[in-house]
Amino acid sequence: MTPNADSVPSGPSRRSFLASTAVATAAVAGGMPLLAACGGSDSGSREGATSGKAADKLLPTYVASSVAQPDLPSKNGSAAGYTGKVDLAALKTSVPDKLGTGAPVKIMSPFWGSPPKPGNPYYTALDAAAGTKITWQNQDGNTYGEKLGAVLASSSVPDMVVVPSWELVGKISNAVTAKFMDLGPYLAGDKVKKYPNLAAIPSDAWRMGIFGGALRGIPMPAAATPGIVPYYRKDLFDKKGYTVPKSPDEFLGWAKEATSSKAKVWACGDMRWAAAAFFGLLPAGTLGWNIGDDGKLTYRHEHPEYLEHLEWVRKLFDAGVVHPDDKANTGDPSQRFTAGEILVFNGDISSWYGKTTEQAASNPDFQIEGMDYFGADGGDPTLYAPQPAGIWSMIRKGASKETIENALAAANFAAAPYGTKERMSIDYGVEGTHYTVKDGVPVKNDLGIQEVNNAWVLLAAPAPYLAHPDFPEVARKQVEWQQRQGAFVKKTSTYGMNIVEPTRYATLSSQFEQLEIDFVRGNKKLSDIQQAISTWKSSGGDKLRDWYAELIDKNGSGN
Structure with a gap:
C-alpha cells in the first residue's frame, strides 16, 4: 500500500x-x-x-x-x-x-x-x-x-x-x-x-x-x-569518500572539493529551501508570524537569519558549485541529481521513494539519502512545524x-x-x-x-504514515529521518490556525521570492532586499503586524 x-x-x-x-x-x-x-x-x-x-x-x-x-x-x-x-x-x-x-x-x-x-x-x-x-x-x-x-x-x-x-x-x-x-x-x-x-x-x-x-x-x-529533505547521492559520496557536511562552512568546503565542471559534476542545485532550515528561519506565509522570547511579534524576513541564509546560498553560486542550469533556473534539479550531475538537491520527502523506484532498474547502484539538518553554527537546528x-x-x-x-x-x-x-x-x-x-x-x-x-x-x-512494500527500507529511512528532525521542531504562534489576511495586504510580500532568486544568483544587491524589507514595513507590514497581534490575542497562540 x-x-x-x-x-x-x-x-x-x-x-x-x-x-x-x-x-x-x-x-x-x-x-x-x-x-x-x-x-x-x-x-x-x-x-x-x-x-x-x-x-x-x-x-x-x-x-x-x-x-x-x-x-x-x-x-x-x-x-x-x-x-x-x-x-x-x-x-x-x-x-x-x-x-x-x-x-x-x-x-x-x-x-x-x-x-x-x-x-x-x-x-x-x-x-x-x-x-x-x-x-x-x-x-x-x-x-x-x-x-x-x-x-x-x-x-x-x-x-x-x-x-x-x-x-x-x-x-x-x-x-x-x-x-x-x-x-x-x-x-x-x-x-x-x-x-x-x-x-x-x-x-x-x-x-x-x-x-x-x-x-x-x-x-x-x-x-x-519538515517536508523538504536535503538529499544526497550516498552511492557517489561513498565512492568518493566524502563525509556528509554538518555545518554551512563544511558544506561550502565540501562543495568546492566535489565540483568539477570538466567532469560535468557540480555539488548542488539552488539550496535556498534547505538553507532556510539550516539558519533557523521562520516559514513563509501565515506561519511566518511568531512571538519571540522577547515578547515581540515579528515576521520571517525581519529576522537576521533571512539575510544570512540568502548570503550563504549566494556564496555557493559565487563559488561555482551550483549547476549552470540551476543558475539559469531551468529544467528539473531532480533529473540532474539522478544523472549524477549534482550530488545534493532539495526535494519533498516523497522523492525518497519516487527516485528509488525510478532508478531501480536502470541504475541499481543508485542510493538516495536524506541529510540531517544542522544549525548555522554546526550545532542543533531550529526547525518549524508545517x-x-x-x-x-x-x-x-x-x-x-x-x-x-x-x-x-x-x-x-x-x-x-x-x-x-x-x-x-x-x-x-x-x-x-x-x-x-x-x-x-x-x-x-x-x-x-x-x-x-x-x-x-x-x-x-x-493519520500520516509511510509504507512501501516494494522498498520497505525507504519507508524506515523516511520515518527515522522525520523522527530525528522532529526532535528540533517548534511551532509558531500561528500554528494550527486557518487564517485569511485582509485583501489589502494580499500582494505585500509578493516581490520577495523573485528578489531571493535574483540575489543568490548575483543579479540583485543585498541593499535591494534590505530596501524591500523597509518598503514592506512602511507599506503595510507594520499594520499587518498589529492585525496579527490582535488575532493572536483573541484566539490564543498556536504554540
Missing part, C-alpha cells in the same frame, strides 16, 4: 510534488494565506481565524485507530511507518458496514495526468465497496484555481469539492464560507463515531478544517516535521441529507488506515485486474497504472 504523503512548503511545484507521490495526499503549508473567519457567523468579514479553545467545541471526538499497528510508531511528530510485507489474508476491515446507500454524489477534484474513464473497474469496485455512486468531475490540477473560482462564483456547485490551501486566494477564500455547509451536525463531538476512520484523524488536522467559525473541511492530515492540514473536501450548502451521508461515507472510506482492505482497494484497485501480489509486494499492471489514480485519496486521509 502507498504512503500518506507529507507536508511541503510553498517552494516546490505542487504539480511535481503530487505527481511524484504514489498517492496525491499532500498537505501543503506555508506559502499561501489560509482561510477562516472570526466567530461563528457566516455574515460580515471573512478575515481572521478560528483556533485554540474557541475551536475545541467544534471538533470531532478523536478516537485513534487500532486496526493495524505500525512497525515504527509516530515520534516527534513523524509519520508512522510500516515496513512489513502485505499479507492479504491478514488485511482487516475498517468499515464493516457500508455507510453509503448508493445515492449519487458529484465530486469535483483536481487531477494531474489523464483521469480514468467513467465506469472503469477501479471506480466501480470502490463504489461497490463503499456503497457509493460517485460521478467524478476531475479538473486539470495545473489550472484548478481557475475552474474552482468559476464554479464557486456560479449557482451550480457539485455535491462535494476538493479545496487545496494554495487555491484559497482572492474571491475563492470568501466563497468557501458562502458555498459550503457546516458539518458540525454530522461530525462534531461524538457524532463522528459513526465514521470511525474520520474519528481517527488527529484533532490538529480537524482544527484546520474550520472555516468561517464552522467545521466545513474534511482534512488530509500531515506530519509535523500546518497540520492543507487540503480539504467540502460539501455544498443545500445538499440533501442522503447526499451528505453518502459524501461522508466516501470520505470515511478514503480515510481508511494502512493494513485494511479499504486502503488496499484505494491504493491498488482490484487484485488480478489492477495488480498482482508476489512475495508480499503488490505490483500494478498497465491498467492499474492507468486507472488507480489520485481522485479518491483527495477526499480524506488517515
Whole structure:
C-alpha cells in the first residue's frame, strides 16, 4: 500500500510534488494565506481565524485507530511507518458496514495526468465497496484555481469539492464560507463515531478544517516535521569518500572539493529551501508570524537569519558549485541529481521513494539519502512545524441529507488506515485486474497504472504514515529521518490556525521570492532586499503586524 504523503512548503511545484507521490495526499503549508473567519457567523468579514479553545467545541471526538499497528510508531511528530510485507489474508476491515446507500454524489477534484474513464473497474469496485455512486468531475490540477473560482462564483456547485490551501486566494477564500455547509451536525463531538476512520484523524488536522467559525473541511492530515529533505547521492559520496557536511562552512568546503565542471559534476542545485532550515528561519506565509522570547511579534524576513541564509546560498553560486542550469533556473534539479550531475538537491520527502523506484532498474547502484539538518553554527537546528492540514473536501450548502451521508461515507472510506482492505482497494484497485501480489509486494499492471489514480485519496486521509512494500527500507529511512528532525521542531504562534489576511495586504510580500532568486544568483544587491524589507514595513507590514497581534490575542497562540 502507498504512503500518506507529507507536508511541503510553498517552494516546490505542487504539480511535481503530487505527481511524484504514489498517492496525491499532500498537505501543503506555508506559502499561501489560509482561510477562516472570526466567530461563528457566516455574515460580515471573512478575515481572521478560528483556533485554540474557541475551536475545541467544534471538533470531532478523536478516537485513534487500532486496526493495524505500525512497525515504527509516530515520534516527534513523524509519520508512522510500516515496513512489513502485505499479507492479504491478514488485511482487516475498517468499515464493516457500508455507510453509503448508493445515492449519487458529484465530486469535483483536481487531477494531474489523464483521469480514468467513467465506469472503469477501479471506480466501480470502490463504489461497490463503499456503497457509493460517485460521478467524478476531475479538473486539470495545473489550472484548478481557475475552474474552482468559476464554479464557486456560479449557482451550480457539485455535491462535494476538493479545496487545496494554495487555491484559497482572492474571491475563492470568501466563497468557501458562502458555498459550503457546516458539518458540525454530522461530525462534531461524538457524532463522528459513526465514521470511525474520520474519528481517527488527529484533532490538529480537524482544527484546520474550520472555516468561517464552522467545521466545513474534511482534512488530509500531515506530519509535523519538515517536508523538504536535503538529499544526497550516498552511492557517489561513498565512492568518493566524502563525509556528509554538518555545518554551512563544511558544506561550502565540501562543495568546492566535489565540483568539477570538466567532469560535468557540480555539488548542488539552488539550496535556498534547505538553507532556510539550516539558519533557523521562520516559514513563509501565515506561519511566518511568531512571538519571540522577547515578547515581540515579528515576521520571517525581519529576522537576521533571512539575510544570512540568502548570503550563504549566494556564496555557493559565487563559488561555482551550483549547476549552470540551476543558475539559469531551468529544467528539473531532480533529473540532474539522478544523472549524477549534482550530488545534493532539495526535494519533498516523497522523492525518497519516487527516485528509488525510478532508478531501480536502470541504475541499481543508485542510493538516495536524506541529510540531517544542522544549525548555522554546526550545532542543533531550529526547525518549524508545517500546518497540520492543507487540503480539504467540502460539501455544498443545500445538499440533501442522503447526499451528505453518502459524501461522508466516501470520505470515511478514503480515510481508511494502512493494513485494511479499504486502503488496499484505494491504493491498488482490484487484485488480478489492477495488480498482482508476489512475495508480499503488490505490483500494478498497465491498467492499474492507468486507472488507480489520485481522485479518491483527495477526499480524506488517515493519520500520516509511510509504507512501501516494494522498498520497505525507504519507508524506515523516511520515518527515522522525520523522527530525528522532529526532535528540533517548534511551532509558531500561528500554528494550527486557518487564517485569511485582509485583501489589502494580499500582494505585500509578493516581490520577495523573485528578489531571493535574483540575489543568490548575483543579479540583485543585498541593499535591494534590505530596501524591500523597509518598503514592506512602511507599506503595510507594520499594520499587518498589529492585525496579527490582535488575532493572536483573541484566539490564543498556536504554540
